[in-house]
Amino acid sequence: MELLYQHYGKSITSLAYAETIKSCKSFDNSGFDNWLRKLTLEPRVELFWWRLSRFSIPTNEFLKFRMLGNNDLCASGCLVVENCAHVIVHCKSLIEIIGMLRTWSFNIPFFSSLKECLQQLILLSIAKLDIVKIYCTAIFLAWNRRNDVKHGNPILPILIIASNILITTTNKYPILVNWDAFLLRESETSWHPPPLGWIKINVDASLLDSNSVSIGGVVRDSKGSLLLAFGKQTLHWDINQLELEAVYSLKDFIHDWMFDCKGLIIEGDNYNVIKHLYDSVTKSKVINQISEKISFIQDFNKVIFHHTSRNCNRVADLCATLALNNSFCFYFISSPDIPRSLCCLMKKEYEDCILRLVCNNFFLFSS
Numbered sequence: 079m080e081l082l083y084q085h086y087g088k089s090i091t092s093l094a095y096a097e098t099i100k101s102c103k104s105f106d107n108s109g110f111d112n113w114l115r116k117l118t119l120e121p122r123v124e125l126f127w128w129r130l131s132r133f134s135i136p137t138n139e140f141l142k143f144r145m146l147g148n149n150d151l152c153a154s155g156c157l158v159v160e161n162c163a164h165v166i167v168h169c170k171s172l173i174e175i176i177g178m179l180r181t182w183s184f185n186i187p188f189f190s191s192l193k194e195c196l197q198q199l200i201l202l203s204i205a206k207l208d209i210v211k212i213y214c215t216a217i218f219l220a221w222n223r224r225n226d227v228k229h230g231n232p233i234l235p236i237l238i239i240a241s242n243i244l245i246t247t248t249n250k251y252p253i254l255v256n257w258d259a260f261l262l263r264e265s266e267t268s269w270h271p272p273p274l275g276w277i278k279i280n281v282d283a284s285l286l287d288s289n290s291v292s293i294g295g296v297v298r299d300s301k302g303s304l305l306l307a308f309g310k311q312t313l314h315w316d317i318n319q320l321e322l323e324a325v326y327s328l329k330d331f332i333h334d335w336m337f338d339c340k341g342l343i344i345e346g347d348n349y350n351v352i353k354h355l356y357d358s359v360t361k362s363k364v365i366n367q368i369s370e371k372i373s374f375i376q377d378f379n380k381v382i383f384h385h386t387s388r389n390c391n392r393v394a395d396l397c398a399t400l401a402l403n404n405s406f407c408f409y410f411i412s413s414p415d416i417p418r419s420l421c422c423l424m425k426k427e428y429e430d431c432i433l434r435l436v437c438n439n440f441f442l443f444s445s
């Protein structure tokens with residue numbers, strides 16, 4: 079009881095956590111702070127971990143102890159007391175997120191105790207800093223999800239949170255490619271939305287025997303909502319050139335507000351075109367000169383070129399096909415002139431996406 083009154087509301091578990099931190103290679107607070115700073119986490123993630131080390135995270139155990147709440151069980155529904163150790167190591171929500179990252183070949187460890195977790199993170203930070211950063215960011219985003227559950231807000235699917243973790247921890251790389259291996263591996267059979275705050279543009283081209291040629295594209299957000307669908311007739315006859323033109327033509331359709339997104343994914347099913355674009359942009363960074371045709375991407379925070387399967391590019395393909403008759407540009411799925419086939423396909427992809435997220439097991443595959 080003496081302990082309870084000595085430390086201004088810190089619970090026994092919090093004090094034990096303090097001792098755990100200190101026991102890790104003489105980690106007093108300043109040692110922990112120095113280690114934390116060297117991780118170069120995103121500021122909001124670093125601040126969260128700093129607060130964790132000061133026990134200022136309002137877990138349900140903490141709130142009950144301070145008589146600010148009457149339920150000390152995990153807000154994510156784990157039926158055990160929610161304390162720092164639970165948040166950092168044991169919560170089922172966190173386990174699911176790490177499980178998702180592991181299916182994408184990220185070897186993120188599971189820990190059996192808070193002490194083991196901290197000790198291993200310290201060791202890992204020497205040789206595998208990225209793994210530690212991903213783990214620390216996962217805790218932060220899992221905590222945000224827990225807050226959404228607790229306050230009755232809409233919650234993000236585990237898949238999106240796992241994607242956001244990777245985006246957050248890799249934001250020093252403005253342009254990434256070959257994310258096929260992990261980020262979107264689960265979506266080989268159908269289109270998948272971008273992470274929260276990002277937009278994705280799918281592009282395609284259509285070429286008929288009669289030399290009717292057209293390009294098309296669709297812009298959607300993380301909810302799968304339509305932001306823009308376009309198609310236009312054009313003159314090229316080489317399919318690679320056509321698909322390149324589909325990307326170049328984006329500058330005619332992109333609006334200023336799109337630049338406010340966290341990042342842009344440009345996706346197409348022609349590997350050569352996506353690779354060519356990636357190589358061009360990478361080279362342009364070296365020579366500090368970018369082709370005027372693609373210079374609009376510099377106005378985005380981050381850009382990812384992503385090659386995908388034809389199955390994942392159906393709407394863009396349909397836009398290109400529809401444009402063989404007439405050029406068009408739609409901003410709303412409820413637009414009176416939007417072709418029924420396009421409307422139905424986008425609705426179907428949206429519903430499929432939501433259904434898969436709900437059924438989560440679709441994404442469980444062995445890595």
Ligand SMILES: [Zn+2]
Nearest residue numbers: 152156169170
């Ligand atoms: Zn939990």
